[in-house]
Amino acid sequence: MKTIADRLIEDEGLRRGVGRLTPEKIQKVFKELVAGECGARMKTYMETCVRCGMCAKACHYYMSHKDPSYTPVAKVSQTMWRLFDADGKVDPEVIYQCAQVAYTECNLCRRCIHYCPLGIDTGYIISVVRRLCHKLGVTPQYIQDTAHSHSATMNQMWVKDDEWPDTLQWQEEESREEFPGLRIPLDVEGADFMYSVIAPEPKFRTQLIYQAAAIFHAAGVSWTMPSTPGWDNSNMAMFSGDSEIMARVERAHYETAQRLRVKRIVMGECGHAFRAVYDVANRWLGWKYHPVPVVHSVEFFWELIQQGRIKLTHKYADPVTIHDPCNIIRGRGLMDKLREVVHFLCENVVEMSPNREHNYCCCAGGGVINCGPPFKNVRIVGNSIKAEQLKATGVHTLVAPCHNCHGGLEDIISKFGLNMHTKFLGDLIYELMEKPE
Amino acid sequence: MHALYDLAVGPLAWLAFAVFILGSIYRLMSMRALALKKDAAFVAYISWPHAIRSLLHWVTPFGALGWRENPGVTIVTFLFHICLFVAPLFLMGHIVLFDTFHGWSWPALPDGVADTLSIVVVAACAYFLWRRLSVPEVRFVTRSHDWLVLALVGATFLTGVLAYHRIGDNLFMTTLHVLCGEAMLVAIPFTRLSHMLFGFFSRGYIASEFGSVRFAKDW
Numbered sequence: 112m113k114t115i116a117d118r119l120i121e122d123e124g125l126r127r128g129v130g131r132l133t134p135e136k137i138q139k140v141f142k143e144l145v146a147g148e149c150g151a152r153m154k155t156y157m158e159t160c161v162r163c164g165m166c167a168k169a170c171h172y173y174m175s176h177k178d179p180s181y182t183p184v185a186k187v188s189q190t191m192w193r194l195f196d197a198d199g200k201v202d203p204e205v206i207y208q209c210a211q212v213a214y215t216e217c218n219l220c221r222r223c224i225h226y227c228p229l230g231i232d233t234g235y236i237i238s239v240v241r242r243l244c245h246k247l248g249v250t251p252q253y254i255q256d257t258a259h260s261h262s263a264t265m266n267q268m269w270v271k272d273d274e275w276p277d278t279l280q281w282q283e284e285e286s287r288e289e290f291p292g293l294r295i296p297l298d299v300e301g302a303d304f305m306y307s308v309i310a311p312e313p314k315f316r317t318q319l320i321y322q323a324a325a326i327f328h329a330a331g332v333s334w335t336m337p338s339t340p341g342w343d344n345s346n347m348a349m350f351s352g353d354s355e356i357m358a359r360v361e362r363a364h365y366e367t368a369q370r371l372r373v374k375r376i377v378m379g380e381c382g383h384a385f386r387a388v389y390d391v392a393n394r395w396l397g398w399k400y401h402p403v404p405v406v407h408s409v410e411f412f413w414e415l416i417q418q419g420r421i422k423l424t425h426k427y428a429d430p431v432t433i434h435d436p437c438n439i440i441r442g443r444g445l446m447d448k449l450r451e452v453v454h455f456l457c458e459n460v461v462e463m464s465p466n467r468e469h470n471y472c473c474c475a476g477g478g479v480i481n482c483g484p485p486f487k488n489v490r491i492v493g494n495s496i497k498a499e500q501l502k503a504t505g506v507h508t509l510v511a512p513c514h515n516c517h518g519g520l521e522d523i524i525s526k527f528g529l530n531m532h533t534k535f536l537g538d539l540i541y542e543l544m545e546k547p548e
Numbered sequence: 549m550h551a552l553y554d555l556a557v558g559p560l561a562w563l564a565f566a567v568f569i570l571g572s573i574y575r576l577m578s579m580r581a582l583a584l585k586k587d588a589a590f591v592a593y594i595s596w597p598h599a600i601r602s603l604l605h606w607v608t609p610f611g612a613l614g615w616r617e618n619p620g621v622t623i624v625t626f627l628f629h630i631c632l633f634v635a636p637l638f639l640m641g642h643i644v645l646f647d648t649f650h651g652w653s654w655p656a657l658p659d660g661v662a663d664t665l666s667i668v669v670v671a672a673c674a675y676f677l678w679r680r681l682s683v684p685e686v687r688f689v690t691r692s693h694d695w696l697v698l699a700l701v702g703a704t705f706l707t708g709v710l711a712y713h714r715i716g717d718n719l720f721m722t723t724l725h726v727l728c729g730e731a732m733l734v735a736i737p738f739t740r741l742s743h744m745l746f747g748f749f750s751r752g753y754i755a756s757e758f759g760s761v762r763f764a765k766d767w
Contacts, residue, residue, distance in 0.1 A: 112684065112687070112688055149586070150582050150583060150585065150586025150587040151579050151580075151582040151583035151586065151587050152583075152587055152590060152750075152753070154579065154582065155579065155746045155749070155750050156750070158740070158742055158746070159740065159742055159743035159746050159747060159750065160740075160743075161694075161740055161743055162686065162689040162690055162691070162694050162740075163621065163625075163679075163686065164679070164683060164685040164686035164689065165614050165617075165618045165621055166614070167685040168617045168618065169613075169614070169617075173685070179684040179685040179687070179688040180688060182685045182688070182689075184685075184689045185685065185688050185689055188688065188689045224754055224758070224766050225612065225613040225614055225766065225767060226612075226613060226614030226617065226618075227614060228606055228612070228614060228615075228625075228747070228751070229743055229746075229747045229750050229751060230602075230747075230750045230751035230752070230753065230754035230755065230766070231750060232754055390761060390762070394589045394590075395589075397589075399592055399593075440764060441758070441762060441764050442762050442764070443762055443763060443764070444762055444763030444764040446764075465613075468764050468765055468766075469613055
């Protein structure tokens with residue numbers, strides 16, 4: 112049977128990383144990691160998995176390839192079991208294979224939790240493999256570059272300190288033609304909420320900032336954006352295994368909100384960022400929940416609609432389907448609010464199947480798309496099951512309130528010729544809402 | 549052979565039950581201590597109402613997505629686990645042993661029913677054996693340890709059925725049955741069979757995370 116060894120992809124970061132390793136060095140780091148950061152969860156998962164194979168059908172990679180080496184349990188088998196069996200003393204080439212599996216063949220989407228009777232969290236196990244690879248200095252070049260950017264600039268895209276407020280003011284100026292009174296309020300202490308976005312928005316999707324500002328302006332809410340680092344809510348360090356940088360980034364984000372004394376943080380339409388802020392970094396920083404309340408755009412738009420603050424000129428007429436992003440559905444249970452918002456905006460909603468908590472992943476999240484071009488084709492071909500799911504709806508508009516999902520879905524739409532286009536909720540609301548003079 | 553049989557149902561039985569019970573308590577307590585020491589940031593989220601709600605779905609056949617998507621495994625797994633517990637606990641032959649040695653007695657199943665349940669366990673083991681050999685995603689992750697635990701359970705029930713039906717030398721078969729059963733008991737706390745001890749907790753933990761933090765179902 113084929114294994115990861117039969118499909119290795121050359122990556123400069125991985126290749127140079129393993130070049131510096133010896134079996135002894137790997138063993139030392141592995142043992143330190145297990146002793147220092149792993150506990151009863153890892154021990155239980157390693158010991159009790161009965162290798163029944165039921166999780167196979169959970170994974171879009173397996174469902175697309177029908178190759179047994181892509182099942183969740185096979186990914187653990189080719190990484191963590193191997194490491195534990197050898198007490199960490201493995202050849203550097205094994206670490207290359209572990210890294211390719213962990214970074215590029217698992218989106219940490221947690222769909223397999225719906226399949227394992229024992230509740231084994233494969234996403235957690237794969238995260239620990241990534242943590243080991245990070246500690247060994249074996250990370251794919253592209254995702255490592257984003258982690259470096261986080262470290263140096265506190266944002267993911269090397270946006271410089273002056274470029275950020277410049278971009279916001281540029282968008283404010285642009286929008287004044289359409290909305291003469293519109294402001295993007297910077298550093299307003301005591302505003303109702305701080306709006307945070309991921310760094311790709313100022314870098315190459317500035318229209319999303321424009322749209323968000325237009326919606327907040329039309330809704331008449333009290334909001335602000337920080338002019339300082341701490342504005343970026345994305346966190347690729349979380350996915351590269353660099354927990355220390357992850358924590359620094361989130362600390363800056365929370366503290367920026369605290370400095371502005373806002374009541375809460377509203378986050379743009381991104382899934383992984385929400386996972387970092389809502390579920391992961393708070394724990395690393397010692398908070399059971401977050402020091403500042405955190406709300407995802409889906410929920411915030413839902414509130415605005417409930418309060419009657421968004422009025423539509425008309426509804427979107429073409430049929431649409433809804434993609435449920437893992438990090439806000441399995442990660443935050445927003446499936447009902449997402450549907451209520453989409454039904455408010457659109458005449459005709461065609462559900463895909465399976466959906467809600469059981470939805471297939473976009474195959475871009477979990478840092479996989481951030482591993483860059485070397486691994487692009489694998490993740491696209493590895494999600495033909497999603498393409499079939501989309502095609503079966505027969506619609507041409509796909510609503511996906513998550514940046515990574517957009518990236519992954521657009522790739523499979525193009526590859527499989529699906530004749531669809533993806534939309535954020537913000538795109539639809541901006542298009543359909545009554546715009547103030 | 550008589551001496552071996554006496555050893556098996558006497559001192560070895562004591563030993564096997566002692567290792568099983570004390571070993572299980574030790575494993576559970578040490579795992580709890582490890583969780584409190586090393587996983588405090590996760591133990592903090594344990595929520596019994598969410599854990600119980602999820603477990604009720606998972607102990608119901610076809611009550612979870614994984615069960616529905618794997619119907620064959622589901623039917624066999626439920627039959628296997630139910631028969632695995634019911635047959636030995638309510639078998640007249642076992643109750644008689646406890647009655648003889650300790651004076652403990654409880655209602656028994658009719659012999660024919662207990663026999664059928666035991667045959668179901670053997671058949672289920674044969675099904676698991678077939679899956680390990682011929683279903684690619686199962687074969688890919690099967691190791692010698694998995695064969696060992698399957699053999700322990702399969703041999704215990706197979707020898708029990710053969711002894712009941714008086715196939716082969718009865719004393720030999722009965723002795724072998726007792727020894728296999730004891731080996732299985734001893735293995736529970738220290739092998740993959742420990743999912744019997746930890747499975748409810750690992751499911752309960754992830755159910756708590758999904759229920760109380762992520763507001764999503766985990767079944």
